[in-house]
Amino acid sequence: MSTSTNRLSIVQRALKQAGRGVEIRAHVNELLNVMLRSWAIESKYPQLRKIGAALTLNAGANTVSLPSDFGFGMDNLMFGDERRPLIEQDADAFMLGGGIEDINATAARPTGYMIDKQADQIRFNRTAEKAYSMIPVYFFLPAGLTSDTEFPWYDDDMIVEQGLVAMIYQYTEDEREISQFQKVVSLKKEFRRGIIPLMGGSTKMRLAKSTFKRSVRNRRLPFG
Numbered sequence: 392m393s394t395s396t397n398r399l400s401i402v403q404r405a406l407k408q409a410g411r412g413v414e415i416r417a418h419v420n421e422l423l424n425v426m427l428r429s430w431a432i433e434s435k436y437p438q439l440r441k442i443g444a445a446l447t448l449n450a451g452a453n454t455v456s457l458p459s460d461f462g463f464g465m466d467n468l469m470f471g472d473e474r475r476p477l478i479e480q481d482a483d484a485f486m487l488g489g490g491i492e493d494i495n496a497t498a499a500r501p502t503g504y505m506i507d508k509q510a511d512q513i514r515f516n517r518t519a520e521k522a523y524s525m526i527p528v529y530f531f532l533p534a535g536l537t538s539d540t541e542f543p544w545y546d547d548d549m550i551v552e553q554g555l556v557a558m559i560y561q562y563t564e565d566e567r568e569i570s571q572f573q574k575v576v577s578l579k580k581e582f583r584r585g586i587i588p589l590m591g592g593s594t595k596m597r598l599a600k601s602t603f604k605r606s607v608r609n610r611r612l613p614f615g
Contacts, residue, residue, distance in 0.1 A: 396548045398423065399539035405552055409559035422558040424535035427543055427551075431462060431532050438546065440464075443527040446513070450521045451498065454512045462532040465506055465513070470523040477515075478503040 402419050406412065411419075431439055443458045448470075467476040480503055500523075501515035533544040543551050 395542070396552075397540050397542050398536045401543065401548070401552055401555060402539075405555040405559055408552075408556045409563070411559055411563065415559075415562070418562065419555065419559060420536070422562060423543070423551075423555055426554050426558055427545060428532065428535065430545065430554075431530075435464065435530060436545075438544065439530045439533070441529065441531050443529060443531075446525050446527055448501070448515060448519050448523045448525070450519055453501070453515045453518045454507075454510075455515075455525075457506070457508075457511045457513060458527060458529070458531070460531040460534075461511075461527075462530045463506075464530045466528050468504065468513075468525055468527060470500075470525050477501065480505050 398420065402416060402423065406416065406419060430436070439462065443461075446455050446458075448455050465479065468479070469476045498518045498520040501517040501519060503516040505514050507514050536543065545551050
């Protein structure tokens with residue numbers, strides 16, 4: 392289930408609430424996708440749980456490619472009509488053995504597996520002695536919105552809109568901080584080059600330089 396409001400309407404309303412104009416709309420479109428993706432990754436929303444297409448572990452192999460939309464949570468993976476699920480382990484336990492047979496052992500029915508997100512694979516602890524099929528059940532990552540007529544996957548318009556408003560406020564604050572940072576960098580360069588006036592005397596110059604250095608220190612800017 393998705394929202395009843397498309398991307399265009401959500402973005403326009405969020406921009407209005409945040410007091411920003413269409414000049415940042417392209418950035419806000421990106422922020423909306425970032426927000427929705429983070430929600431999908433961080434929480435187990437029931438609407439993102441799916442039964443995937445059948446996977447096949449071929450004889451003589453110990454890996455299978457993950458579904459292209461896989462997010463996390465490959466639950467109760469089992470072969471064919473078996474009722475005995477395979478044992479899932481994290482990477483450290485898998486590589487250290489952790490009670491699961493060694494991957495280099497004689498070809499036989501695998502009993503365990505790990506999710507290798509870097510390689511986009513399911514890695515089994517044994518090389519299969521024959522082909523095995525399995526039906527994966529997992530949480531998928533929805534594709535990002537690419538057009539104004541598409542609808543976010545999350546099913547509450549108000550929450551999506553208010554979440555995006557918060558993202559826009561953060562974006563505005565980041566813009567302000569970057570602008571201030573750039574001004575301080577420019578000021579420091581001008582000071583070093585002698586462009587800033589000496590303020591009528593060496594005492595004032597030393598005071599200005601000392602104040603500026605203290606300001607830079609307080610901001611923790613990465614200057615030498």
